[in-house]
Amino acid sequence: MTIYNISATIKTNTAPENLYYAMELYKTDWSGNETFALRPTGKYPLQAGNKTQLHPSLDINDPPETCYILSIDLYRKVGVDYIKMNQDPMTAIVPLKGFQTTDKDWGASREFEYFETTQPTQKERNGQVNVFQLNISSKPRIFEAKEHGIGDPLDPFTKQKVEDELKVRMTRPVPSIQFDPSLSASENQTGQQLQKERRRVLFYPYQDQSMFCGPAAFFYCIQQDRPDIYQQIIKELWESGETKIGALKMEADNSVRHPTKFFRENGKPKIPAIDWITMASLRDTENTALFSINSPSGGFLWWNWAGAVTMWRVLEKWFRKAGATKKYDNISISHSNLQAISILNNYISSDHHVVSLIRAGMLTRGENSITKDHWIIWEDKVRLLDGTEVTTATPLTEKVQLKLFSWGEVNQQLEDNLTLDQFLKHTFGGLVFSKIP
Structure with a gap:
């Protein structure tokens, strides 16, 4: 159990004696339940150097790498009045470790900023009603598609469209509908049609024809483990083009901020805006200018992928x-053997992610290739069609199934009648990680 000293700095051009703050530090689960590391402080004056006071946290049992959301409301003191300066709280991702070290890699995901224009904030009288004139600076929007920019009805990066996509993404999908032999053919057909309709709703990260299967797998795990952090990442990237989770920085360069060839012939985006914002920003952070990403288009020419x-x-x-x-870790240059798959099977639990490298040709929507080319997340053990777990004693001629995450879906996605031998020849081991704290 550990107690942390919670504090923050407000970057501002306003004298600190005129600013007050209220802050809290929390995390939120899928049910919306909040866990506080620092309960709401109430209103306090900003200190010299634009710093908040030190507030002791609750006694916390989380590992220091655990990320929380630091939330600050800012108030401007005008005479005897305190004007709340932000309609919504200012928020940032902060790992607990950031309150223990001066290492900036573990600092907050972004700065807290409040800037006033040159015109003073003052109290005015409008008839018999007292109002405050607030003069606060604003920033231009970050993401804009070249074909359909700001003001265009087809603009995919509007605040409303991003929020609508995120709302769906943060909805727990209903279980997949399986064929039920006790139902009539028409009843099964209706159920299968409902399932097709549900699949059009993208509950999970979706890269379509792009080569973002690695980022899709990573963000799927964040979404499942820390839905609050997943939302905050999208919020910060959309607002500023930058964010961090723990010590992992993501930054969208100019090509990612202004993508081209973003739309299909019918005018619809090739991938959801929130997936471009996250996946392209993360992947491009690793790249040099030569390999900068500017489109979700697929293709097999080297400069496309x-x-x-x-x-x-x-x-x-x-x-x-x-x-x-x-x-x-049993990632391999050559394909997996039965022992390697059995070991990965043993790690399937609610405490782990099994991230596997495969040839996508063994999936129902994958294309055949001669090399390993796709990342997936196992959501269950490799099993026979009757549900029996695959072990080192399983005959290679047996047909297998695997519930997995890929291309925005979580279900059984192996090709029909795929044998264990074929599965092994398409699989190149995996990485096993703990859940993201």
Whole structure:
């Protein structure tokens, strides 16, 4: 159990004696339940150097890499009045470790800023009603598609469209509908049609034809483990083009902020705006200018995919910097053997993520290739069609199934009648990580 001294700095051009703050530090689960590290402080004056006071946290049992959301409301003192300066709280991702060290890698995901224009904030009289004139600076929007920019009805990066996509993304999907032999053919057909309709709703990260399977796998794990941090990442990237989780920095360069070839012929985006904002920003952070990403378009020419492909060491670094721990690694140059798959099966639990490198040709929507080219997340053990777990004693001629995450879906996605031998020849081991704290 540990107590942390919670504080923050407000970057401002206003004298600190005129500013007051109220802050809290919390995390939120899928049910909306908040866990506080620092309960709401109430109103306090800003200190010299634009710093808040030191507020002792509750006694916390989380590992220091655990991220919380620091939330600050700012008040401007005008005479005897205190005007709340932000309609919504200012928020940032902060790992607990950031309150223990001066290492900036573990600091807040962004600065807290409040700037006034040259015109003073003052109290005015309008008839018999007292109002305050607030003169606060604002910033231009970060993401804009070249084909349909700001003001265009097809602009995919509007605040409303991003919020609508995120609202769906943060909805727990209903379970998949399975064929039920006790139902009539028409009843099963109706159920299957409902399932098709549900699949059009993208509850999970979706890269479509792009080469963002590595970032998709990573953000899927963040979404499942820390839905509050997942939302905050999207919010910060949309607002500023930059964010951090733990010590993992993400920054969208100019090409990511202004993508081209973003739309299909029917005018719809090739991937959701929130997935471009997250996946392209994360993947491009690793790239040099030569391999900068500017489009979600697929293709097999090297300049179309070189900047988007994720090598296993890079994927491992993302998880580690986000606070996860690598538990096991049997990524291989050659395809997996039965023992390697059995070991990965043993790690399937609510405490781990099994991230596997495969040839996508063994999936129902994958294309055949001669090399390993796709990352997936196992959501269950590799099993026979009757549900029996695959072990080192399982005959290679047996047909297998695997519930997994890929291309925005979580379900059984192996090709029909895929044998265990074929599965092994398409799989190149995996990485096992703890959950992201």
